[in-house]
Amino acid sequence: MPLPIEDLWAVSPEIWLAGLGLLLLVLDLFVPSGRKAIVGWAAAAGLTLGLVPILGLVGVTPRTVFFGTYVVDGFAIFFKIVAVASTVLVILSAMDVLRGQTQFEGEMYILLTFTALGLSLMAGSADLIMVVLSIEFVSLCSYVMAGYFKADRRGNEAGLKYFLFGAGASAVMIYGFSILYGLTGQTSLYAIASALSGAPRPAVVVALVMALAGIGFKVSMVPFHQWTPDVYEGAPTPVAAFLSVASKAAGFAVLLRLLAVAFASAPVDWITLIAGLSAVTMTVGNLLALPQRNIKRMLAYSSISHAGFLLMGVAAYAGEFAQGLLYYILAYAFTNLGAFFVAVTVGQRLGTDDIPAYAGLGERAPALAWLMALFMLSLTGIPPTAGFVGKFYIFGAAVQNGLIWLAAIGVVNSVIALYYYVGVIRAMFLMPPASAGPVGQPAALQLALGITGLGTLAAGLFPQPFVTLVSAASLLLRF
């Protein structure tokens, strides 16, 4: 069976990313140490250019390529944009951190580029084998990045912990997939969908729960969330930002495709299951975030609770508010990256990640502090920020799909969340500064912060262009 040439066109973004990664490997050989930022800028520029072939696919008729193993649809394109764009921002924020802290600076940019490729593959996978391969690809790169500062005790722990937990979760997931294969004799999600409707219910439930374990690990869903705070704390802060946004978004892409395609007509009520997991995840994440004093641990637990909100969007993925899930991901990407970038800046300049160290930031670095306040309010869901519109959409989807109880739990959780987000604002503006003197910010970080801040405000004040984007993206190639 010959491969149609259009199929190659359909994966042009992936080809570009793969080529870019290889090119950077070669480039890194010729760049003298001490000037490795060149590799970073090259990676950022190359990834930005990589958006061109992705955007070139916008509006394409949804279809499968490569013998039904890979999908090109608005949904996949959206997640590729999120993956690549957030990788660019993370690279910008990483340059200042990596310089001088590790002799493997160039390799980090290369790993990030390859991870972006893996995330793109996750977004488009429509076959169990592709799903496993792309998740493993991303995971292997992430393990290395999480433990990048291997001389640091916490960094070391982060890498090892992430690896052990991740390997276990993957194994369980693959076992679940093998049950799916055994039940249906198929690996394509579309073929599984039709074969699954007559399958015995207990086996389907076991397969679903096991698959959820693997993906739940990626998106930090309770009860597979325990690694999150330790890894975020030990990993370089830009990597934590990357894991919390890019990996999580791609995880949700896989989760939604798996549920909405393969389990569409399966004899299990996965909506109730996901709704329950959503309630538990956001509540546990929020309650554990309350006592945190370290900004990275706080953001880790907050990212768990946001996974809960996103699960609400997955459970309510029907009707015209379904795009709320995607809007939330977009808003969360801008906001959470921004919050982490502030943490990067503060961590670099003040040498600590403790929230009390943020005291007086409102006077020492007003612009930085107000940006952080904006991000915290957006994470809480206060207008006029992106986070509010995202939450509005998700609550809307829940109410529309008869999940008012879940929306009510979400409301209670938003109020709990306010307390710890405002804790950061309180430190920055209400506490006197420990020491005077301004806090400087490197240019690349300023750029990244500016983009995320602008995005957070723009998606809150003028949501329509973003709504147009996500409604095009909510076109999921269904069975």
Next chain:
Amino acid sequence: MDRYLLSITIFLPLVGGLIVLLIPKGQERLMRQVALATAALAFLVSLWLLGPFQVGGAEMQLQERYAWIPAIGVHYHVGIDGLSLPLVILTTLLTVLSIVYSWRVDVRVKEYLFLFLLLETAMVGVFAALDFFLFFVFWEVSIVPMYFLIGIWGGPRKEYAAIKFFLYTLVGSLAMLLAILLLYFNAEPRTFGILELIGQQPLARAPLLASLAFWGFFLAFAIKVPMWPFHTWLPDAHVEAPTAGSVILAGVLLKLGTYGFVRISLPMLPETFREYAPVVAILAVIGVVYGALVAMAQPDLKKLVAYSSVNHMGYVMLGVAAAAGAVGAPERAGAATLALNGAVFEMVAHGIITGALFLIVGVIYDYRAHTRGVDDFGGLGAVLPRYSGITMMAMLASLGLPGLMGFVAEFLIFVGSFGIFPELTVIAVTGVVFSAAMFLWTIQRIFLGPKNPRWAALPDLDGREAVSLVPLAAIMLVFGVYPRPLLEVINAAMASLVTVLR
């Protein structure tokens, strides 16, 4: 020009605030001047609204409507009627006076002024919004600056008070968000337009959902008012807030709650509100009596004024609940109109009077005695004659002395609600006795009696303080003697509201 007049009133303060942000550090004087000029201009523009505004018109006037998020039918839709216009002008007036009063604030002036102007935009926006999404955005945006104003420039327990205020109001507003979504998804065609939804009555045939929506709105508005038993954030917030913050909090932010009841709960869910009107009325009366009694026991002057707000907002809610109790009973429409007129009049009167009272507390506490203990003074009347005069006038207005603004409001509320909830009204009237006793006793302790030698050297009101207080005193007197112009504006809107309810 008239077409955009309302939007200009809303956003002018924000523009001024952004300009203040751009002024470089060290030029505090210029920042204050820009802020004052902006606020004054906004006040003038809001007065200008009176020109094109037709008194007696039942329709929403000066409407502006543009698509904002067409995908889900969200519009930027604003307009005013006899209910919102007085509140808009109250807001712009109190903001000007607050900025005048705040001239001596010298900590982080830039942020202070910016937050004040942002707050003004949000408050005017809530009163003008005719789209639920827009309403909610302004509603929430009004919380954030107040958090900072209390938290940064507040008193000793400012952090606790600020976060308590934020948490309480957020609980309410998120409950309201769910109620809004319930209305939206049950409407056909779906819309966030407040007027359209009132016309459609989407939950009229779904009593369970209507109850859910009603209590969602109730929680948001009752916390904001605040009604007993949701009032516990108020004494903390008021006592810790800087003086100008208290003025805005009491003068305008509390009105957002009562405004919500009149603008949204009443016409949107009339049948449901009627069903629960006795409950609301009982809570209101408890607030009246409780507020007055607790105020009497306060040794702290600021806390005393704060609790008197609980008392006064109880009157407003009694009037609103009475009107709700009269839904579907045409023979009681007259009483309902009276009660509503009184309730709205009381909103304005309380804004003016309590605004003045908090400024008065600030005058003695911030820059003179640095104590607010009611029992720490004595004989001040001879030391500070002008200050004493204005204070007594504001307190007498607050206790409802005929000839001043508070009396008109309370009289109308009692006359109206007596026709609907006679027993409860009788109990509420006792609240007047308690609050009269409370204020008279306070006047006696502070201004009369033997002179306390500690305060013999206190200076009387200076020019700036007089500028911020005298206009309020004048308004109390003018509308107390001749309430007709204000009542005419209010009555048109309330009469048409009652017609809809019938």
